[in-house]
Amino acid sequence: MTRPSTDPTAATQGAVSQVLTFVIGDVTYGIDIPCVQEIRGWTAVTRLPQAPVDILGVLNLRGAIVPVLDLRLKFGSTNVQYTPVTVIVVVSVMSAAGAREFGMVVDGVSDVIDISPQDVKPAPDLGSGASAACIRGLIQVAGRMVVLLDVNLLLGRESTAAGPESDIQAA
Amino acid sequence: MAIDLTQFHDAFFDESFEALDAMESSLLKLDTGSPDAESINTIFRVAHSIKGGAATFGFGEITSFTHSLETLLDELRGKRITISQRICDLLLKSVDVMRAMLGATKGKQPIDAQAVADLQFDIELIIVHRDAGAAAAPSSATAPDDSGAATGAPADHEEPGRLVEWLIELRPGPEFFERGTDPVRIFRELAVLGNLLVTAHLDALPSCQDMHPGRCYLSWSLSLVSDAPEAAIREIFEWVNADCDLTVKASGGALAPRKAAAPVPTVLQPVSAAPPSVIAEAAPPASAAQAANAMDSGSIRVGVEKIDELINTVGELVITHAMLSQISRAVTGPSSEALRTAIQQLERNMRQLQESVMRVRMLPISAVFSRFPRMVRDLGQRLEKQVELKITGETTELDKTVLEKIGDPLVHLVRNCIDHGIEPAAARAAAGKNVVGTIHMNASHRGGSICIEVSDDGGGLDCERILAKARTAGVVGANDNLTREEIQELIFLPGFSTAEITTDVSGRGVGMDVVRRNVSDLGGKIEVHSERGRGSLFLITLPLTLAIVDGLSVAVGDQTYILPMMSTIESLRLGPTQVTTIADGREVFGFRDDYLPIIRLYRFFDVTPRARALHDGLVVVVEGAGRRVGLFVDDLLGQQQVVIKSLETNYGHVAGIAAATILGDGSVALILDVPDLIRGASRREAA
Numbered sequence: 001m002t003r004p005s006t007d008p009t010a011a012t013q014g015a016v017s018q019v020l021t022f023v024i025g026d027v028t029y030g031i032d033i034p035c036v037q038e039i040r041g042w043t044a045v046t047r048l049p050q051a052p053v054d055i056l057g058v059l060n061l062r063g064a065i066v067p068v069l070d071l072r073l074k075f076g077s078t079n080v081q082y083t084p085v086t087v088i089v090v091v092s093v094m095s096a097a098g099a100r101e102f103g104m105v106v107d108g109v110s111d112v113i114d115i116s117p118q119d120v121k122p123a124p125d126l127g128s129g130a131s132a133a134c135i136r137g138l139i140q141v142a143g144r145m146v147v148l149l150d151v152n153l154l155l156g157r158e159s160t161a162a163g164p165e166s167d168i169q170a171a
Numbered sequence: 172m173a174i175d176l177t178q179f180h181d182a183f184f185d186e187s188f189e190a191l192d193a194m195e196s197s198l199l200k201l202d203t204g205s206p207d208a209e210s211i212n213t214i215f216r217v218a219h220s221i222k223g224g225a226a227t228f229g230f231g232e233i234t235s236f237t238h239s240l241e242t243l244l245d246e247l248r249g250k251r252i253t254i255s256q257r258i259c260d261l262l263l264k265s266v267d268v269m270r271a272m273l274g275a276t277k278g279k280q281p282i283d284a285q286a287v288a289d290l291q292f293d294i295e296l297i298i299v300h301r302d303a304g305a306a307a308a309p310s311s312a313t314a315p316d317d318s319g320a321a322t323g324a325p326a327d328h329e330e331p332g333r334l335v336e337w338l339i340e341l342r343p344g345p346e347f348f349e350r351g352t353d354p355v356r357i358f359r360e361l362a363v364l365g366n367l368l369v370t371a372h373l374d375a376l377p378s379c380q381d382m383h384p385g386r387c388y389l390s391w392s393l394s395l396v397s398d399a400p401e402a403a404i405r406e407i408f409e410w411v412n413a414d415c416d417l418t419v420k421a422s423g424g425a426l427a428p429r430k431a432a433a434p435v436p437t438v439l440q441p442v443s444a445a446p447p448s449v450i451a452e453a454a455p456p457a458s459a460a461q462a463a464n465a466m467d468s469g470s471i472r473v474g475v476e477k478i479d480e481l482i483n484t485v486g487e488l489v490i491t492h493a494m495l496s497q498i499s500r501a502v503t504g505p506s507s508e509a510l511r512t513a514i515q516q517l518e519r520n521m522r523q524l525q526e527s528v529m530r531v532r533m534l535p536i537s538a539v540f541s542r543f544p545r546m547v548r549d550l551g552q553r554l555e556k557q558v559e560l561k562i563t564g565e566t567t568e569l570d571k572t573v574l575e576k577i578g579d580p581l582v583h584l585v586r587n588c589i590d591h592g593i594e595p596a597a598a599r600a601a602a603g604k605n606v607v608g609t610i611h612m613n614a615s616h617r618g619g620s621i622c623i624e625v626s627d628d629g630g631g632l633d634c635e636r637i638l639a640k641a642r643t644a645g646v647v648g649a650n651d652n653l654t655r656e657e658i659q660e661l662i663f664l665p666g667f668s669t670a671e672i673t674t675d676v677s678g679r680g681v682g683m684d685v686v687r688r689n690v691s692d693l694g695g696k697i698e699v700h701s702e703r704g705r706g707s708l709f710l711i712t713l714p715l716t717l718a719i720v721d722g723l724s725v726a727v728g729d730q731t732y733i734l735p736m737m738s739t740i741e742s743l744r745l746g747p748t749q750v751t752t753i754a755d756g757r758e759v760f761g762f763r764d765d766y767l768p769i770i771r772l773y774r775f776f777d778v779t780p781r782a783r784a785l786h787d788g789l790v791v792v793v794e795g796a797g798r799r800v801g802l803f804v805d806d807l808l809g810q811q812q813v814v815i816k817s818l819e820t821n822y823g824h825v826a827g828i829a830a831a832t833i834l835g836d837g838s839v840a841l842i843l844d845v846p847d848l849i850r851g852a853s854r855r856e857a858a
Contacts, residue, residue, distance in 0.1 A: 046839040047730060048818075048825055049776040058822065058831060060839050063487045065831045067822040100821050 016114045021146055022089065022106040024072050029106075030113070030139070030146045035091045037061075037101060039109055042086035059103065061090060068103040069155065080105075093152045102155055113141055120148060183224045184277045185472075188270070190217040192541060195266045199544045201259060208248070214262070215244040221269065226360055232282050233272050238363055239294045240265050246298060258297065263545065264290055334365070335421050337404060339393040342416035347387035352411050354391065360407045365397025394422075475571065478531050482718050485521075485528050486814035492521055493835030529716055530568070536614045536623070537565035539578045543585055547610060550589045557596055557607040558589055567614040569621045570716040573693055577623070577713065580686040580697075584625045584709050585610060587683075592629030592707055602704065604628065620695075620737060621715055626708040632701040634658045659699045663687045663797050687797060691846045694720065694735060694829075696794065712737065722813045722832075722842065725791065725804040728778040731840040732804075733813055733832060738845035740792040740799065742807055745785050758785070760801060762792060770852045771803045775827065781805045795846035802848075815842065827851050 019030035038061070045057035045068050054073040058065050068088060072080045088103040120137040134153040139146050194217040197210045218241045225233035240262075246252040268290050275282045339361075341354070361367050370392045377388060395404065401419060408417055496514050499507070540562050551558040569577075593599075593608035600606050605628075613624045634655055641647040641661050653661075665684040690697045695713035714720060714737060722733035723742075743762075750760045750769070758769040769790065773780035782788035782805045790801040813832035818825060818841075829844035 044838070046831070046841065047776070047778065048822070048841075049828065050826060058818065058839050060833045060837055063483075063490070063816070063833065065816045065818055065821060065833075065839055102821060 016116055019113050019115050019146070019148065020089070020109065021111050021113060021141075022087070022109045024075060024107050025077060028110065028144055028146045029071075030115075030148045031089075031091065031151050033112065035093060035151050036089060037092050038090040040088050040090065040103075041084060042082050042088060042105070056105065059088075061101065061103070064101065066090065066101050066103055067155075068105060070105040071154070072105060072107065074154070091151045093155065095152075095155075100155070104151075104154065113146070115139055115141070123147075180228060180277070182472075183228060184273055187221050187224065187273050190221060191266050191270055191273075193217060195263065195545060196541055198259060198262050198266065199548065201254065211244065211248050211254075215241065215248055218244055221273075226363070227356070229356065229359060230272075230276050231359065232284070232287060233269070233276065234359075234363055236265075236272065236287055236291055237269065239291050239298075240269075243294050243298055252297065261290070261293055261297070265294070334396055334398050337393075337395045337397065337401070338418075338420055338422050339395060339404070340390075340416070340418045341393065341408075342390040343387045343411070344415055345386045345388075347411070347415060349385050350411075354389075357407055357411065358393070361393065361395055361404065364399040364403065364407075365395050367396075368394040370394075473531075478528075481528050482532065485525050486718065486816075488521055489525060489812075489814055490833045490835070490837075492517060494837055497835045525719075529570075529718070532571050532716065532718075533568035534571050534574050535566045535568050536574065536621075539574055539581060540565045540612060540614070542578070543581075543612060546582065546585065547589065550586065554589060555595070556589060556593050558593055559607050559609050561609055561611045562613075563611070564614040567616060567621060569614075569713065570718070572717050573621075573713055573715075576689065576693055577711070580689045580711070581612075581623070581625065583683075583686050585612070588625060588627040588629065588707070592627035592631075594630050598630075616715075617712070621713050623711040623713065624708060625711075626706060628706040631703045631705055631707050632659055632662065632699070633703065637661055659701055660797055662699065663697070691795065693717070694737060696737065717815065719812050719814055720832075720842065721810070723791070723810050724808040724834075724840065725772075725789075725802075726781075726806045726808055727772045727776065727804050728780045730776070730778050731808060731834065731838075732772065732776075733840050733842040734791060734793060734802070735829070735842065735845065736810065738793045738795050740794055742789050742791040744788075745790055747784075747786050750785055760790070762799070762801070765799070767792065767799050767801050768852070769801045769803055770848065773803075773805075775848070775852065793845045793849075795849050798849055798853075800849055800852065813840070813842065 018033040020033050020036050021028050021030045023029070043059060045059045047057040048055060048067070051057070054070050056068045056070050058067050060066075070080060082105075085108065086105060087107075087109050088105055089109065090101060090103045092099050092101045094100075120139050122137055123132070123135040134149050134151075136148040136150045139148060194214050197213045201207070201210050218237050222234055222237035222241055225231075225237060243252070243258075244262075247254055247258070252258070268287055272282050272287060274280075341357075343352075343354070347354075358367060358369055372390045372392065373388075375388045375390065376382075382388070397404070401421075404419055405417075408419075411417075492514070496511075496518070499511050499514050502510060543562070544560055547558050547560040588610050589608075593610070594602070594604075596606040599608065609628050611624070611626045613622075613626075615622050638647065638653065638658050638661075641658075641664075642649055646661065646664060647653065662683045663686075665682065687697050690711055690713070693713055694717070695711060697712075698710045699707060700710070701707035714735075720733070721736040723736055723739050724731050724733050726732075745760055750758050751766075752758050759766045760769060769785070771780075773783075780788070785803060788803055788805045789807060790803050791807070792799060792801050813834075815830045816832055816839075818828065818831050825841075827844055827848040829842045829847070831839050831841050834840050
């Protein structure tokens with residue numbers, strides 16, 4: 001339940017930005033630290049009727065009703081389990097309607113790493129899969145490949161709203 | 172160095188709109204036979220303060236129009252013109268025009284200059300006619316706006332109706348601008364009085380290097396052709412007197428009186444001197460009057476979002492309390508009893524806090540009701556029906572959001588009452604009724620909700636025609652027998668517009684179905700009771716607030732859902748024999764001489780229930796969208812007040828769900844949108 005530092009200077013310096021990495025299956029993903037609100041352990045969510053399969057439901061985040069997206073289901077895993085060590089990463093994204101928060105279920109959070117924008121390689125053409133659409137780039141960290149995701153594109157609804165700006169900001 | 176005045180615009184518009192409402196209601200109360208001096212004074216003050224504000228902000232059209240209006244009102248106040256029905260109508264029209272002008276100015280839209288000019292012409296015509304009639308008996312006078320009583324003896328030039336050219340020299344001191352004086356504003360005000368010619372003298376202007384940006388190097392010569400007295404001109408310079416050298420003198424040659432339809436409004440001189448007492452209370456400076464009012468009511472203006480924030484925080488508190496009290500039940504040990512007592516104390520304080528905060532958002536319904544006297548009067552005149560409006564319970568308070576949204580449905584209902592309800596006078600006389608029809612609007616609190624009744628003593632609903640119409644439209648089968656209540660319910664069906672059922676005036680574009688939808692969007696319901704020949708009664712029941720709902724929590728599988736109490740009728744356990752399965756698996760059960768369909772909530776929400784057989788669970792009878800259905804649930808958990816939390820902030824709209832709430836254990840429960848659920852279920856059946 002730690003709240004990572006959201007020191008704005010880290011993102012705006014341009015030289016180095018911080019990325020939170022987490023794992024799903026055997027792939028390591030990374031997202032920009034400033035959009036991370038909170039990391040919390042698994043709690044049961046309230047199901048929403050007629051929701052897409054990867055939207056598990058909603059939970060109470062200090063009084064706000066926040067939807068929870070299972071990133072594992074979105075990225076095509078079929079055998080997912082919810083145990084006390086399952087983690088929900090709560091992120092905040094900008095959409096046309098203003099700031100929105102949502103939780104992402106991942107297998108586990110690994111690390112906070114510093115990256116230089118020039119080290120980010122563009123992603124090869126991966127076709128039209130759910131994960132491919134959200135990839136901002138790839139980066140090599142300590143011999144492991146980290147897939148950088150654009151959280152603004154993860155909730156299907158916002159796919160067009162804030163995408164390009166966040167790319168520029170990160171670059 | 173002028174102050175940025177735009178920051179005060181909103182306050183000006185707010186106050187002006189309120190002032191216009193006050194003016195309108197005073198006008199409607201005005202008895203043309205024996206006008207009450209206080210009402211006329213109120214109306215006059217409204218016009219005066221709007222004029223003052225508009226002049227300050229440089230809204231020329233508004234200033235000019237209100238000036239004419241003010242002149243007329245002053246004549247009325249001085250009893251030099253007697254109030255007639257025509258003048259009263261004219262004044263009411265002026266309220267509309269001013270509202271439109273203010274609205275247009277606020278929205279930065281162009282003003283409908285033609286409408287304004289027409290009305291202004293009519294107003295000035297009345298003033299001038301009086302003048303012409305009274306010209307036979309001239310006498311010495313002071314001007315209406317004139318504070319001549321204070322500034323001393325009237326000058327020679329102040330003969331009534333005579334135009335004089337005033338030569339004004341304005342030589343500001345160097346600190347003129349630094350005191351926030353804006354000469355343009357002064358000139359603008361002068362221009363209202365008559366024909367103004369301004370010449371600026373640039374001779375004192377230094378070179379750019381020597382120029383101090385805050386200093387005034389200009390001076391002006393002004394020529395004003397006006398019939399205003401010297402004091403009125405000097406009054407405009409009242410605030411700058413200390414900073415400058417000012418001379419005001421008449422050029423000598425008096426000019427011919429202007430024509431009535433001159434483009435610039437005329438200040439006309441009263442013929443008989445007004446009694447000193449009237450002058451004394453005549454025109455208190457607008458700002459002073461407003462300040463006095465604000466102090467009288469002891470109120471402050473607060474932004475709605477600040478209040479909403481407060482309500483949200485209190486909502487959080489309610490949830491935190493629920494958590495605390497749940498935890499305290501599990502606590503054992505020596506201090507556990509003290510803990511529970513403290514939490515009970517907390518609960519009492521919190522309820523009180525919650526009620527107080529809720530009350531901040533509450534406004535009396537008179538804010539909505541007040542528009543109806545005017546509407547009934549106008550519509551009655553247009554349709555040539557004599558209608559009297561009775562309003563009771565206007566002090567009943569309800570939430571501001573509800574208040575804002577209930578206006579339109581009520582307007583529609585009242586229109587219908589006049590249009591279709593109240594019969595023409597002849598028909599009423601023939602039926603042995605009072606020729607003046609009555610519409611009664613009443614508001615009252617009933618339990619945790621508010622009831623608004625709109626009733627008329629008109630012809631009532633014609634059940635046979637409605638039924639015939641429904642049969643042709645195929646809504647009702649040819650052989651179906653409907654009770655009177657069921658027939659009257661039909662008017663709320665979409666596409667069943669009242670204009671089609673009844674006769675003449677139509678083209679409203681909205682039917683009673685829209686009224687019902689508006690009401691149910693607010694979480695309320697509407698019923699109709701009508702008796703042929705006696706009249707109709709529309710009864711709207713609304714929740715007091717949109718922030719908290721009285722709910723019945725029900726369990727389905729591992730989920731908890733909240734049913735708004737207002738939609739629920741009763742819950743019952745059905746025996747195996749009470750349910751009939753009709754075509755394609757639809758289940759119905761008998762309930763008070765009626766057959767209601769069953770919606771199995773677990774199917775609708777796709778959860779695994781504990782009870783699948785109908786006799787294992789419970790059926791809650793709910794009402795919405797004008798229909799009743801039975802919702803099949805596992806169990807009832809209890810009744811509680813829940814704080815409404817939006818699902819749409821972070822997610823989006825979900826069919827059948829109105830909002831969410833947070834339960835005592837911190838988990839989220841969904842609040843069902845019963846009308847939407849019923850509509851959704853019938854769509855599914857149809858598909």
